[in-house]
Amino acid sequence: MxxxxxxxxxxxxxxxxxxxxxxxxxxxxxxxxxxxxxxxxxxxxxxxxxxxxxxHTDQILIPLTFNEIRRLFTRMITNTIHSLDHWLHWSTWRRRHQARAKTSHYRRRGQLIHQSTST
Structure with a gap:
């Protein structure tokens, strides 16, 4: 519940x-x-x-999320000073960074849990 x-x-x-x-x-x-x-x-x-x-099979990037798709769609239909290629590159960079952060978080969390159970 x-x-x-x-x-x-x-x-x-x-x-x-x-x-x-x-x-x-x-x-x-x-x-x-x-x-x-x-x-x-x-x-x-x-x-x-x-x-x-x-x-999605790539471990370097996280899959496109609901919010990321919404952002890209908004950038695609609105007239901005940057091209669509710029926003796609930005999205790839952001998703790669999120994947690294997720991996580091789980690795760190696993170390903390392992330390707490071994003491």
Missing amino acids: AGTRWNVETCFQTGKTIGLDEPQVRRWVSWYRHVTLVMLAHAILTVIAARERER
Whole structure:
């Protein structure tokens, strides 16, 4: 039961990142259209992230996450001073850094657990 709260909190947080918390509407029909569009975007991003996790075999990079896909999609459709290649390179660098941090974290955590059990 305690673990389900984390799933609910995660769903609320991802809903907020794609606009579910800011429907500036005055009528029910407008609200319904906004929520439907946001939920569709959420479903598409979730499916893309799940497929990426399934086919991901690279240990140097972490798989594309929901938020990373959202960032890249936003950069792709907005007019920025940087090219799409710049943002893809930035995403690769960031995911490589996250993979190194994750590996170091687990290695350090394993050492701490091993030290605490051996004393």
